[in-house]
Amino acid sequence: MADLDQSSSNDLSVDSTDSSQDSKLEFSEDEETLITRMYKLVGERWTLIAGRIPGRTAEEIEKYWTSRYSTSQ
Structure with missing residues (x-):
């Protein structure tokens, strides 16, 4: 029974990580x-752009930009 409880709590932690x-x-x-x-002004200087948006990292902004405006279609 203890193993079952532990596995379900692990599943919840994985799900919460995915949703966040x-x-x-x-x-x-x-x-x-x-x-x-900002991209039009400074180009791919993700750290500089992230500095203008509280709570966002350069990696998040770069990932957003490449997923949204990727030219490889």
């Missing part, structure tokens, strides 16, 4: 606008 990862890729309209404007 997805929510980080959701950007508000204001954030998207700012990213686009």
Whole structure:
């Protein structure tokens, strides 16, 4: 019985990690606008862009940009 409880708690921790990862890729309209404007000004300087958006990392912004505006289609 203890093993069953432990495995279900592990499943919950995996699920919560996955959902928090997805929510980080959701950007508000204001954030998207700012990213686009900053990209036009400074290019792929993700750290500089992330510095203008509280709570976002350069990696998140770069991942968002490449998933949204990737030219390899």
